[in-house]
Amino acid sequence: MKTINLYKLFLILGVIVFTVSCTDDLDVIPQDDDEFLSEEFYAQPTAYKQALAGIYGNLSLTGTDGSGSSNLEGIDAGTSQYARTLWYLQDLAADEPIWSYENDEGGAVKAIQRNTWSSTNSILLGFFSRAMFSVALTNEYLRQTTPEMLEARGHTAAVGGDIDAYRAEARLLRAMAYYHLMDLFGKAAFVTENDPVGTYQGPEYNREQLFSYIESELIAIESDLVDARSNEYGRADKAVAWMILAKMYLNAEVYINQDKNTECITYCNKILSSGYSLASDYELNFLADNDSNEAAQNEIIFGLVNDGVVTQNYGATTVIINGEVGSLESNAADLGAEGWGGALRVRKQFAQRFLNGDVPTTDQRNTLLTEGREIEITDVADRDSGYIITKFKNVTSTGSAGSDPTFVDTDFPMFRLADVNLMYAEAVVRGGSGGTIAEAVDYINDLRDRANSTQISEGNLTLDFIIDERSRELYWEGHRRQDLVRFGLFSGGNYNWVWKGGSANGIAIGSHMDIYPIPANNMTANPNLTQNPGY
Amino acid sequence: MKNFRIFLFSVLFLFPLAIFAQQTVKGKVTEATSSDGLPGVDILIKGTTRGASTDFDGNYVLENVKTGDILVVSYLGFKTQEITVNSTTINIMLVEDTESLDEVIVIGYGTTTIKDATGAVSAITEDDFNQGNIVSPASLITGRVAGVNVTTDGTPGGGSAIRIRGGASLGASNDPLIVIDGLPISNSTAGGSRSILASLNPNDIESFSVLKDASSTAIYGSRASNGVIIITTKKGKQSFQAEYNVKVGYQTLANKIDVFSADEFRDIITSRIDGGQTGISVDQLGTANTDWQDEIYQENITIDQNVSVNGMLYNKVPTRLSIGHTKQPGLRKTSKFERVSSSLAMNPKFFDDHLKVNLNANLNFEYNRFADGVEGAALTMDPTQPIYDSSSPFGGFFEYWYTDSAGYAQTMNAPRNPVASLLQRENKSNVKRFYGNVELDYKFHFLPELRAVVNLGYDEIDGGGYNKLDVNSANGQQPEGTDFLGDYSEYTSYKKNSLVDAYLVYNKELENINVEVTGGYSYQKFEAEDYTTNSLIDPDDAEADYTTYADVVLIGFFGRTNLSFFDKYLLTLSYRRDGTSRFSKDNRWGNFPAAAFAWQIGDEDFLKDSETISKLKLRLGWGVTGQQDIDAAYAYLGRYVTGTSVSQYIFGNSTYPIANPQSIFEDIKWEETTTYNVGLDYGLFDNRIYGSLEFYLKESKDLLSEVSVADGSNFSNVGWQNIGNFTSKGIEFAIGSDIIKKEDLNVNVNYNVTFNQTEIDELAAGQDIDTGGIDGGTGSSVQVHREGFAPYSFLVYKQLYTTAGDPIEGAYVDLNQDGVINTDDRYIYKKPTADITMGFQTNVNYKAFDLAFNLRASIGNYMYNNVNSSRAQYNLLQATEALGNMPTSVLESNFNETSEVLLSDYYVENASFLKMDNVTLGYTFKQANEDSAKIRVWTGVQNVFTITNYSGLDPEVFGGIDNTIYPRPRTFLLGANFNF
Secondary structure, eight states: OHHHHHHHHHHHHHHHHHHHGGGGGGOOOOOSTTEEEHHHHHTSTTHHHHHHHHHHHTTTOSOSSSTTOOSOOSSOTGGGOHHHHHHIIIIITTTSEEESOTTGGGGHHHHHHTTOOOTTOHHHHHHHHHHHHHHHHHHHHHHHTOHHHHHHHTOHHHHHHHHHHHHHHHHHHHHHHHHHHHHHHSEEEOOOTTSOSSSOOOOEEEHHHHHHHHHHHHHHHGGGSOOTTOSOTTSOOHHHHHHHHHHHHHTHHHHHSOOOHHHHHHHHHHHHTTTOOOOSSGGGGGSTTTTTSHHHHHTEEEEEOOBTTTBOOSOHHHHHHHHHSOTTTOOHHHHTSOOOSSOEEEOHHHHHHHHSSSSOTTOTTOOEEOTTOOSOOSSTTOTTSSOEEOOSOSBOTTSOBOSOSSSOOOOEEEEEHHHHHHHHHHHHHTTOSSSOHHHHHHHHHHHHHHTTOOOOOGGGOOHHHHHHHHHHHHTTSSOHHHHHHHTTOSSBSSSOOTTGGGOTTOOOBOGGGGSOOOOHHHHHHOTTOOOOTTO | OHHHHHHHHHHHHHSOOOOOOOOSEEEEEEETTTOOBOTTOEEEETTSSOEEEOOTTSEEEEOSOOTTOEEEEEOTTBOOEEEEOOSSBOOEEEOBOSSOTTOEEEETTEEEETTTOOSOEEEEEGGGSOOSSOOSGGGGGTTTSTTEEEEEOSSTTOOEEEEETTOSOSSSOOOOEEEETTEEOOSSOOTTOSOTTTTSOGGGEEEEEEEOSHHHHGGGGGGOTTOEEEEEEOOOBSSOEEEEEEEEEEEEOOOOOOBOOHHHHHHHHHHHHHTTOOSOOGGGOOSOOOOHHHHHBOOEEEEEEEEEEEEEETTTEEEEEEEEEEEEEOSBTTOEEEEEEEEEEEOOEETTTTEEEEEEEEEEEEEEEEOOOOHHHHHHSOTTSOSBOTTOTTTTBOOOEEEOTTSOEEEOSSOOOHHHHHHTEEEEEEEEEEEEEEEEEEEOSSOTTEEEEEEEEEEEEEEEEEEEEOTTOTTSOOOTTSOOOOEEEEEEEEEEEEEEEEEEEEEEEETTEEEEEEEEEEEEEEEEEEEEOOOSSOTTSOOOEEEEOOOEEEEEEEEEEEEEETTTEEEEEEEEEEEETTSOTTTOEEEEEEEEEEEEGGGSHHHHTOSSEEEEEEEEEEEEEEEOOOSOSOTTSOEEEEOOTTBEEEETTEEEEOEEEOOOOTTOOOEEEEEEEEEEEEEETTTTEEEEEEEEEEEEESOEEEEEOOTTSSSSSEEEEEOOEEEEEEEEEEEEEEEEEOSSEEEEEEEEEEEEEEEEEEOGGGOOEEEEEOSSSTTOEEEEEOTTSOTTEEEEBOEEEOTTSOEEEEEEOOTTOSSOOSGGGOEEOOOSSOSEEEEEEEEEEETTEEEEEEEEEEESOEEEEHHHHTTOOGGGGGSSSSOOOOBTTHHHHOOOOHHHHTTBGGGEEEOOEEEEEEEEEEEEOOOSSTTSOEEEEEEEEEEEEEEEOOOSSOSOOTTSEESOOOOOOEEEEEEEEEEO
8 A cells, every 4th residue: 555655646746847847838939830930930041032022012011911910000900001001191181082981090081181180190100100110121131131140041152142132122112111201200210220129219310310311321222223124023123212312302402401403303314214114005004914014114113012812902002993983983893893982082173183174185194084973072971072083993904804803903103204204304494404494395295195195395394384294194193292292382371172171172281281290109109209390 | 429428328327326335324314404315415434534425315324333433424505513423323414504604615726615715705606506598607607796797798609708806907818717627728719619618518517716806816826817717517426316407498689779660761761862962862762671680680499408417436436427408599590509518527536535536527519600790781771672582693682783794793882681691601610629627636645634636637629610601692702704602711720728737735733723735836738720721712812821829838836825723813825936938038937925814703702692793704815916818929039920822922923922020029027916805704693694895906017018119129010018007996795695584485685786996007108009999980999098097998079069959960079179170189988897786686485486586787887889870870871882771869869971970979878787687487396205306397588678778789798889789689498407
């Protein structure tokens, strides 16, 4: 009996000792096939391009697990998409589109399109955090891809030839994010790859500091970037860096109170001499195959990839095309999307730009549908009022529908050649050197010829003409607010479009609204950030 | 497995149940009042470990007894007697112990008695359980315990949200820890299962212990902040006993939301057109009269049966086997819950009772059919349209559709026929769950004061199912240029939870001092994996994928000392050191101490002889508990996640699943809750009136919150940090009485009331956290966590009214007086949690009849009526390409535009209520003789009535946002119990 007891005792003690030794079990590691420890991930030579795809992906995708997933919180996943929030802040806030479902995003959409936003607006948070996520992704990429780390992992041979371009592209996307933040918010927290990961609070950079940082960064990476029109579709090349520089110089008066129209012309010329050409048909830029058709090859300088199968997101083009489907028209099939019952329409002032006789109504850029509709929108929720457009489509140039009726294949044309033509002309008119009025008129007429519109003469080329022509050519492409600010037409009362300031006929808004407030959450999380004046 | 169950069942029936040995002393144990024989009474020879139990008739035999030996006769609920042996036949009469002070309460890693308990512990045993249509175990204690709120949803076999003293966390889970026979279970539901407790048969439960204060919960350390519920299942008994219970119910729809009837709808359309509303036309009206709410529900029969057998197996092993079958079609058409449960308990003792073995094994199956929530469509679907339409290509169901230029049917942007949505979907699951434990309790031969206990627990859930949509369904996939193709997907879900507890207990009775010391170790590991095919019909859906979740490992070392001086002064000290895999090496260990002191004032000389006060005990408790139950499994590690098949980026012609680094938070650690508790247990007039009074204060600090982090420095804009403080305080009062206690008439009443108040003291940077997403606008929310207010308070605009008291659409008070009405003008108006909750139960026994009912009240809880706020506006008569119906409450508000009014305080309503959950009336037949079965038949109603001012369907919606719920059925019940 005694031996049995001792045996039992030892058994119990044995169990105890065994289990005590299990405290190492507290070190758990990822087991899912889609999740890796960082070092484990970078042990694969393919990781470098995948992580680069992650930085590019942040321009279209909101997370790693489908359209409903998001790296960000405090805002609906789809509403936090890079190009979509950019589009809300640049276009919906101005005189072109209007969104019917105003209570979306807790009324944040309403506040943007009626210019009644405050620092608690979640769309502001969405773009600010999304752009800063680009910064964080690039910083992490630069930390993980130094030559020393490649060498240590034995990847120098496999990846070394491409890594300089990869790193330069990552820096380009970081600079682009800062460019957008500079334009929209006038400031941002400055964080680089040399700062720690975790809860580091970067210092505030104002417009001047951001301007000079972005400028120097883009010039510094120029040599490492792939030559214009030489990279794989979807990846950025030298022309993208030039494009950002040209746009910064064009807006330099706004950003840093300096005239840099000459520099703008310099960089426009670089792009114009790089072999780009206008697609034969205006529409090709906005179709489901705008990643492969003639526009993709010749006109689009930087497109944000969308695909109804592999790159599903509720981003800009999905929202635009589904939004274009009218409440009365049953035109879902024409647009290749199921549609959301008339979510998007246009404001009166925009429609009149095509209808007031400045251009023939046959101008191909005019995609208005007016039949059975009033031009006026007296009640924003009445989706049968106001005109609608059909500029973007989820249909290919050969007429077949995109691969999915919800998630469109249509890429968002972030930068395209037509904008360069217009920037060149504007910088010349504004007195920049390095270009001529005659060439400017030619560049404008190239656009108008392509659209089967009327030609202009030198006498027509005024700033008033250019701001309207930019709208006719580039509407709904994420430029409008920036353009109106540059022309002094956004804030104040010089130009009141419908629902500006929340009033049906439009009212003046304060000049502080030329830049957005720093979102409240982002500011509390980083006390180095200070609020913009007026908010 | 089915064969295995049949085998076990046969084994129990076929083998001899008791073989009596030589006898020296025999007799019969009877109940003093009724003279009925008492089965299962333990008779022990004092100072030895030898003894016997009475058989079914109360007879016992005890061998090798010497004259002068003292027999200790004990039985739960009766006063223990000691009898000196002086003859060979000793009949014993046991007297019911009204005080039940020795009633055993299961606590963490051990047991105590009501008398010795030092913490705020409530034990609810089988006799006190709620009756009626109990499908889910948590319903057994709804309203029974002060400070415990159980909100059970209306789905068949549906889950319950349980909150003890209002919870203690913001970002982490507020669910209490549930422990079944020593095995803490995971509070996440496996795919395909209705809820974490759905597979557990309530008939197999012997008792619940609710541990409310930290002095009792701290032994569970890191998981105890929200209280602990210990479920003990029934054990094997020595005497033979068989039981068969059956109940049959008829479920009906208790209430509907008022929407316009077909004729009213025709009138409203006409009058709105006359009034100038555009976009709608009488041409859109149909000719049918359909009440879509009636059509999506079904009245149905539910049935629940349970058979259990108790007895000695091989004359050695007290064994209980129970088989249960529950079949509950849901109120919503097609939904169904079916459970087959089998439970085996074996409780043998070896080596002269030195080694006690408790084995519980449960093998349960759930068969579910889930029905989509189509209430929204039923509310908005045009009542003048028919259910069926012979010309429809959608299986003969009416739908809104047209034929496109290619000849394919296309659906319009309109509500889908909710009846078709239900009938054309087959969403079924099977879940197999095996759980149980083996507890070895060894009392050392050379040192009987010392026991070693090892408890091995295991819980494995294997679920899976498919979701199939008929090819004729208008909800199906329709790739470009095809007909509708229906839909189909499959999934599996696997969870495993394993536990090893080992501890030593030293118990020594000295003169005037009782010492019990417990010390041990606990290891628990949770594993989980899910699989989904995603849509196999939609070519654009993500590819099939396994999701393997991170293991969660919890390791604890614990100790407890109970000291009792003069049986009057009780001191409990406990300590736990817990480690979790969720935190980094530097932060993963937390220490959780607790202390409690109790004073039996009633036993002091000055009260001992009081006629009024028969019991008075003061309890003081303090303790620290923790919380780590967040969804981040290892936020301290640098990780990358790669994209699924639909989250790739394209370079040139190649696709690349994107790779994103994941946020890293190296410094997160336990959140800690300190609880202070003062309790008073009292008994008056020989305990005819009894109850308790508790005061508590819970302070949570270092709350695990997902807070904003400085952009650019991490890989999200929010992340886990330990920021925030939170206080909850309250008073709980319970009183019960055997008001009438006569031979023919017994009336017992119980009442409890809880006052609870929770407030957020501090948030990260004082920053609000928006929560409570609602319908009516993508990404809109109506609740907020804000410093100085209760969690989940409503954040709304202050509605302006006309002098006549009618709300003015879109007109709000400019609270910050900046001349603009924007989100900054929202203010906090009310909260979803109740200030006061009450429970009241009555049991009446008159002769052979028994009557029981319970009432539950909740006062000061508010609800955001999202049913109305997102639907009851005139412009929604034409929200889509079809006409839309809406709640008739629009007649009161006269609102037109949803976006103008969505966040108005107009929609925050007082949802205080009084509910009668259940009433049952039973009759017990007189037994023809002692061997015949004891039979009781009963009838009852579940969900009897609700009294409330809330305008919606049901004022009880967990979370305070009512956006259509699965209605709780009213069930009429008939049942019978047979005891052999």
